[in-house]
Amino acid sequence: xxxxxxxxxxxxxxxxxxxxxxxxxxxxxxxxxxxxxxxxxxxxxxxxxxxxxxxxxxxxxxxxxxxxxxxxxxxxxxxxxxxxxxxxxxxxxxxxxxxxxxxxxxxxxxxxxxxxxxxxxxxxxxxxxxxxxxxxxxxxxxxx
Numbered sequence: 071x072x073x074x075x076x077x078x079x080x081x082x083x084x085x086x087x088x089x090x091x092x093x094x095x096x097x098x099x100x101x102x103x104x105x106x107x108x109x110x111x112x113x114x115x116x117x118x119x120x121x122x123x124x125x126x127x128x129x130x131x132x133x134x135x136x137x138x139x140x141x142x143x144x145x146x147x148x149x150x151x152x153x154x155x156x157x158x159x160x161x162x163x164x165x166x167x168x169x170x171x172x173x174x175x176x177x178x179x180x181x182x183x184x185x186x187x188x189x190x191x192x193x194x195x196x197x198x199x200x201x202x203x204x205x206x207x208x209x210x211x212x213x214x
Contacts, residue, residue: 072172079103079150080174082112086127087152090114098152100127102135102168105146110139127151128159132166145169153180 072080079101086099098115111134113127128151135144144167149155154173155163163171181188198204 075107076150076172079148080152080172082109083150083152084174086112086114090116093119095119098127100131100149100151102131103148103150105143110147111135124158126156126159128155128171129162132159132162132168135168136166139167141167148172153177 083099083101086101087097088099090099091097093114096115096117099112100114101112102110104110111131113130113134115127116125117123119125128149131149135147139147147168148170149163149168149172151171151173153175154177155171156177175183177188
């Protein structure tokens with residue numbers, strides 16, 4: 071359930087996105103809010119500026135959280151973001167241990183506003199294969 075406090079923090083994410091546009095960056099912004107309600111970190115999309123497809127604000131903040139927050143604090147931290155995280159960012163958020171994500175626009179709404187946002191091709195994936203060989207480094211790492 072989205073509260074009035076959530077809406078205020080979503081407005082901050084939208085402000086970050088709007089500011090990104092003034093810098094020549096893509097219109098996406100995010101922030102992390104700790105268990106006590108304090109803003110811990112903010113980021114905006116810098117994919118073009120950095121020439122790095124992973125420079126989404128959600129992934130930047132998930133990486134920051136994984137480095138800077140202990141597991142208990144991360145689980146009680148909320149990410150507010152102007153758009154629903156993409157698959158890449160969702161994976162980073164999952165691995166970071168963040169407990170909640172609140173977004174303004176859904177992926178479907180974003181695609182309606184910018185149809186190019188949904189134009190990514192899906193690569194073919196083949197596998198699994200070579201289980202006996204591939205398990206060796208896994209076994210060596212996890213079962214010394």
